[in-house]
Amino acid sequence: MKKIFFIFLFFSSQLFAQNNQFVRTYTNFAQKHVEVSGEGYVVGGIFMGQISLFKTDWSGNIVWAKRYSSGNSFADMKKLADGGFVIASTNALLRTDSSGNVIWAKQYGNVSIITVDTATGGGYILAGSTSASPSVSKIFKTDSGGNIVWKKALKDVTYDRIYFPRA
Numbered sequence: 001m002k003k004i005f006f007i008f009l010f011f012s013s014q015l016f017a018q019n020n021q022f023v024r025t026y027t028n029f030a031q032k033h034v035e036v037s038g039e040g041y042v043v044g045g046i047f048m049g050q051i052s053l054f055k056t057d058w059s060g061n062i063v064w065a066k067r068y069s070s071g072n073s074f075a076d077m078k079k080l081a082d083g084g085f086v087i088a089s090t091n092a093l094l095r096t097d098s099s100g101n102v103i104w105a106k107q108y109g110n111v112s113i114i115t116v117d118t119a120t121g122g123g124y125i126l127a128g129s130t131s132a133s134p135s136v137s138k139i140f141k142t143d144s145g146g147n148i149v150w151k152k153a154l155k156d157v158t159y160d161r162i163y164f165p166r167a
Contacts, residue, residue: 034077040055050067066100091107124146
């Protein structure tokens with residue numbers, strides 16, 4: 001049976017000193033959105049079993065939509081300084097340019113990634129857990145190409161959600 005998820009998005013923003021608001025229905029399951037300064041929004045989630053991103057203009061019209069084969073579970077997304085995006089999936093990290101085109105994708109095996117952020121000095125910091133029993137929490141750092149620089153197991157640590165605080 002084919003399932004279609006509907007989302008209702010409500011965004012408000014200042015544009016030319018006017019309060020522009022819209023409500024749109026998309027046949028997509030949105031899990032995270034980020035504002036793209038001066039352009040609109042990029043929304044990430046799962047569509048038809050694949051990680052998906054779509055960009056809207058300020059009126060909610062879809063500018064572009066992309067689906068990716070790297071992973072089938074959307075965990076987190078961050079907008080990067082160059083306008084691109086880094087997307088965390090079940091056991092993968094995906095890097096795109098500002099138009100959603102894949103720059104690289106890396107698989108990390110037995111780790112379920114739950115969050116990603118940019119790391120001081122470049123690269124990315126990821127947090128997640130192993131799928132082994134008992135589950136072990138892990139954090140690891142990658143370089144800017146997604147290659148693991150280091151990883152640490154956090155034994156006896158459980159979590160609902162890991163966040164990386166910013167100063």
